[in-house]
Amino acid sequence: MASKYITEIAISTTREMDQQLHDQDYDKINVNLNLGTSSTTRVYIWYKKGNGKPITRVQFSFTAEMKDVLKKAGFTELPENLNPGTQGDVIQLWYSSGASPKYDIPIEDLFLTTNEQEEAHQFKLGWERLPCNLNRSNSGDFITLWLKRKSKTYICDVAAATSFQQHIDLSKEGYIRLDEDLSRGSGGKPIFLWYRQSTTVGGGITEMNACINREQDSILVERGFTVVNVNLNEGTCGQPVYVWFKKDGSLPIKALTVTSNPDVTGPYDEAGLILIDRNLNAGNSGMPLYLWYGK
Structure with a gap:
């Protein structure tokens, strides 16, 4: 039986990458992270549920120091910039499969919001908001990632x-x-x-x-x-x-x-x-x- 929990996350920035991830059975969150910007690059988050260790934490970096911390803390780095082709910060997504049963609760779903009404609704449904605006420091839509945990x-x-x-x-x-x-x-x-x-x-x-x-x-x-x-x-x-x-x-x-x-x-x-x-x-x-x- 397939796992209910997310075990891998990936980013696509080209149609070729879209096709590769689709062929590898990843699910796509159909929100372009460059929404509202002048960039022609379309950026998407993908995830896969499998039988490996469930992902328990997702973080973002937008400075060199933040990257260094996440590397030393054992997080997996996704190298793609979530803000390409804009004047915004270079943002990267990182994830970890922590093993502490007390504090590391598996993630079973991801969701992206692009406006305040959507955000408020996600809170009502018990989702966890990651506050980094994925269009940080540019004029694009205010996009945030949300997590749904096992418990x-x-x-x-x-x-x-x-x-x-x-x-x-x-x-x-x-x-x-x-x-x-x-x-x-x-x-x-x-x-x-x-x-x-x-x-x-x-x-x-x-x-x-x-x-x-x-x-x-x-x-x-x-x-x-x-x-x-x-x-x-x-x-x-x-x-x-x-x-x-x-x-x-x-x-x-x-x-x-x-x-x-x-x-x-x-x-x-x-x-x-x-x-x-x-x-x-x-x-x-x-x-x-x-x-x-x-x-």
């Missing part, structure tokens, strides 16, 4: 990293990186937020918040929150920004994502997601970025 998952831990050695350590500990630089455009050092998933309901994160001044700090401490002890504005002229989380025994959160797209607010609200209404680039010239979570 319902909950966010059990969050962390932030300012050094790429920390990235390697967190990846090896089962954390998944939100692939958007939280200091984007600010001139500060790259900072990324990470989360870890579990299929266990108990002990998960039940609420999240962020603060941009000391008065907010004390209020969150009184409410039982714990700080992620990394200033997300480190190295910038902006005010200190910290993310906080709470574990109180109630139903844990299932979704955590970051977005730079202001158009998601209405659809995300309607889908029941909760906005942490603090710009993670407060007080600097960087791109406004916001965290959302959902139960």
